[in-house]
Amino acid sequence: MTIPRPRRIFLTGFSGSGKSAVAGLVAAALGWRALDTDGIIEERAGRPISDIFARDREERFREMETEALREAARQTEVVVATGGGIVQSAANRRLMADGGFVVCLEGRPDILWQRLRDAGGSATERPLLAGPDPLGRIRALKARRQPFYALADYTVHTDSLGLPQVAEEVVRAWRRLSARAARDPDRLSDLPAGQEGATGAGAGDHPACWVNAESARYPVYVEWGALARLGERLREAGLSGAAHVISDDQVWHHYGEAILASLRQASFEADSYVVPAGEASKTLTTASHLYEWLASRRVERGHAVVALGGGMVGDLAGFTAATYLRGLPLVHVPTSLLAMVDASIGGKVAVNLSEAKNLVGAFYQPRLVVTDISALTTLPARELTSGWAEVVKHALIMDPDLLSTLETRVADLRRLEPEVTTAVVRRNVELKAQVVSEDEQETTGRRTILNYGHTVAHGLEAASDYEALLHGEAVAVGMAAAAEIGQRLGMTPLALAERQAAVLSSFGLPQEAPGIDPERALAAMALDKKVSGRAVRWVLLEGVGHPVLRDDVPATLVRQAVRRACGVAEKREGRRG
Numbered sequence: 162m163t164i165p166r167p168r169r170i171f172l173t174g175f176s177g178s179g180k181s182a183v184a185g186l187v188a189a190a191l192g193w194r195a196l197d198t199d200g201i202i203e204e205r206a207g208r209p210i211s212d213i214f215a216r217d218r219e220e221r222f223r224e225m226e227t228e229a230l231r232e233a234a235r236q237t238e239v240v241v242a243t244g245g246g247i248v249q250s251a252a253n254r255r256l257m258a259d260g261g262f263v264v265c266l267e268g269r270p271d272i273l274w275q276r277l278r279d280a281g282g283s284a285t286e287r288p289l290l291a292g293p294d295p296l297g298r299i300r301a302l303k304a305r306r307q308p309f310y311a312l313a314d315y316t317v318h319t320d321s322l323g324l325p326q327v328a329e330e331v332v333r334a335w336r337r338l339s340a341r342a343a344r345d346p347d348r349l350s351d352l353p354a355g356q357e358g359a360t361g362a363g364a365g366d367h368p369a370c371w372v373n374a375e376s377a378r379y380p381v382y383v384e385w386g387a388l389a390r391l392g393e394r395l396r397e398a399g400l401s402g403a404a405h406v407i408s409d410d411q412v413w414h415h416y417g418e419a420i421l422a423s424l425r426q427a428s429f430e431a432d433s434y435v436v437p438a439g440e441a442s443k444t445l446t447t448a449s450h451l452y453e454w455l456a457s458r459r460v461e462r463g464h465a466v467v468a469l470g471g472g473m474v475g476d477l478a479g480f481t482a483a484t485y486l487r488g489l490p491l492v493h494v495p496t497s498l499l500a501m502v503d504a505s506i507g508g509k510v511a512v513n514l515s516e517a518k519n520l521v522g523a524f525y526q527p528r529l530v531v532t533d534i535s536a537l538t539t540l541p542a543r544e545l546t547s548g549w550a551e552v553v554k555h556a557l558i559m560d561p562d563l564l565s566t567l568e569t570r571v572a573d574l575r576r577l578e579p580e581v582t583t584a585v586v587r588r589n590v591e592l593k594a595q596v597v598s599e600d601e602q603e604t605t606g607r608r609t610i611l612n613y614g615h616t617v618a619h620g621l622e623a624a625s626d627y628e629a630l631l632h633g634e635a636v637a638v639g640m641a642a643a644a645e646i647g648q649r650l651g652m653t654p655l656a657l658a659e660r661q662a663a664v665l666s667s668f669g670l671p672q673e674a675p676g677i678d679p680e681r682a683l684a685a686m687a688l689d690k691k692v693s694g695r696a697v698r699w700v701l702l703e704g705v706g707h708p709v710l711r712d713d714v715p716a717t718l719v720r721q722a723v724r725r726a727c728g729v730a731e732k733r734e735g736r737r738g
């Protein structure tokens with residue numbers, strides 16, 4: 162039995178390889194029609210691709226591209242020229258492979274560059290190729306896509322061929338090879354093992370996740386060494402022009418020069434404003450200095466503010482970006498563990514007043530978040546330890562598997578072994594992104610689960626004028642208090658409380674804060690309640706991944722737990738050991 166040939170041909174390859182022209186010639190030779198995914202997108206959107214890139218960002222463009230491909234894949238007797246980046250999506254590769262014959266048009270970077278320069282480049286690649294070293298960018302981008310191009314059913318090397326010769330090669334390959342090739346729709350779906358790491362096309366090339374908040378959608382990149390590619394990431398997100406970096410002196414000392422170099426390499430006009438490290442900088446006064454600086458730099462709408470630092474810088478720079486010119490694009494580059502897994506995701510920005518912390522602020526989502534795990538190597542040890550508290554919290558309220566990883570890999574995590582640390586931070590980012598995507602402004606209660614341990618933590622922090630404990634340390638003590646309350650209410654099993662205690666202590670986190678006055682902590686908690694005008698909503702655990710919100714916790718239980726947290730009460734009878 163003869164196997165019929167597929168009635169669709171897809172041409173893949175980098176911009177400049179001649180896909181559209183060759184599609185036209187092949188279609189003419191076979192008596193078929195030529196299609197072009199970029200053309201379908203523009204027709205559907207009613208505007209040019211450069212505009213889609215600039216206004217809707219690359220991610221939206223990629224969604225439209227998949228739609229266009231789906232439309233093309235529904236037709237027969239068509240030759241489809243595809244966008245240069247289409248092969249990076251496994252779903253796209255499957256759409257092409259399922260009943261189609263896929264031919265890649267290859268070319269050396271310097272030849273592609275010459276052709277692009279002569280022809281003005283394709284609409285999709287042009288924004289990606291802007292900058293001082295376009296050939297370098299073609300090389301880098303092409304190298305990353307190469308393993309995907311290599312999956313094609315057939316490859317034509319176009320360097321020394323004219324367009325008609327390339328078209329002839331495609332037709333010949335289709336006649337000879339396509340019948341067998343197109344029988345397996347999964348053949349292009351997965352990369353051969355080992356190729357990802359070898360080419361750098363691994364996890365780092367894709368966001369760890371997207372935050373899909375009601376007001377904005379943005380990617381979060383988590384990578385060991387991500388800072389080197391910061392400028393590139395900004396460009397991919399559709400930003401251009403100037404980038405104004407705000408940082409603190411401690412972080413700037415380590416990463417300032419590298420950040421400026423990366424931004425300038427990607428053709429940004431980059432400058433910086435560095436504030437003293439520490440919470441004392443997170444004020445309206447500093448914000449007004451930043452406004453003056455931005456005004457002196459003649460900042461325009463569309464210029465980016467890059468927040469390089471821990472949560473303090475993220476909040477301060479975020480607040481400034483949210484309010485200057487009614488909002489400048491914000492890029493978070495978190496450098497502390499707390500900022501990576503918590504503060505940079507979710508869009509809360511604020512400054513402190515003398516009356517209370519974070520009293521003046523907004524919900525303002527960034528355009529993207531770029532997290533370089535290697536920055537943790539310079540974070541002071543106590544800050545690092547403190548950051549693990551939020552990680553443990555995420556595991557307890559949402560992810561039993563993550564909790565097991567924390568228990569078994571604690572030694573590797575504490576010494577920042579790159580692979581497991583990156584994986585754990587990525588998972589935390591995903592978890593936080595999931596929650597804020599569901600409940601951006603804390604209206605449904607979903608986001609409230611993130612407050613596990615925070616009710617008592619706020620009391621302890623306020624009672625010690627934010628001096629005795631770092632935030633994560635206070636949260637660790639607060640989680641111990643919440644577990645105690647949960648146990649007394651018959652909700653939290655003893656085994657879970659003990660498991661929590663063990664993991665907190667394995668990360669070097671405290672569970673008591675001796676020396677803090679429990680009465681002051683209780684008064685601060687009562688004030689929190691008064692300011693919010695609501696009953697305190699306790700987050701308690703019924704099991705790992707099973708948080709429950711309760712607003713009926715008896716005051717006597719709270720008092721007992723806070724006293725114990727401050728080290729002044731009797732140890733609980735029910736606790737073992």
Ligand SMILES: NC(=O)c1ccc[n+]([C@@H]2O[C@H](COP(=O)([O-])OP(=O)(O)OC[C@H]3O[C@@H](n4cnc5c(N)ncnc54)[C@H](O)[C@@H]3O)[C@@H](O)[C@H]2O)c1
Binds near residue numbers: 415438496503504
């Ligand atoms: N927006 C939110 O959702 C949110 C959530 C939690 C906390 N916060 C805020 O975050 C702040 C606390 O964040 P934080 O713990 O990151 O504090 P931080 O920003 O003050 O950083 C702690 C210290 O570590 C230094 N540092 C940070 N990264 C470093 C690095 N890679 N190498 C060397 N030094 C480094 C800083 O200079 C600082 O001295 C508070 O202001 C808090 O209110 C905000």
